[in-house]
Amino acid sequence: MASNKPPSAADQQLIEHAARHGFTITVKQLAIWRRAGLLPGNIPNRSLRLKGYQVYRFGGHELGLSAAPAMLHNFFGQLVEHQH
Structure with a gap:
């Protein structure tokens, strides 16, 4: 099931940064990487700190x-x- 949801601000920055360096990253690819544990989710600092990070x-x-x-x-x- 494809999502038409726009990327978060952080994801958009990552996509744009990669593009400036000749790489194409899509929102779908970011989601795949997150499910595979290769990229952290968009978790606010406070949630990470509560987990001890x-x-x-x-x-x-x-x-x-x-x-x-x-x-x-x-x-x-x-x-x-x-x-x-």
């Missing part, structure tokens, strides 16, 4: 900057140091 979000614009690889490298380095 720490949430660190990056914006589509932020990830599209030329400095994004260095920023992510630094972030994950700091995250690993913080957990030890």
Whole structure:
């Protein structure tokens, strides 16, 4: 059964970001990936926090900057140091 529901704002950002990098992702593909457990659902931060997760979000614009690889490298380095 196909849904004509428009993508969420987060899904739309992901679709547009992928398109800027030459990839085509559809709302249907995102749904398939979520059902397969390859992509998290659109869960508000509070739901994740209640389940014990720490949430660190990056914006589509932020990830599209030329400095994004260095920023992510630094972030994950700091995250690993913080957990030890």
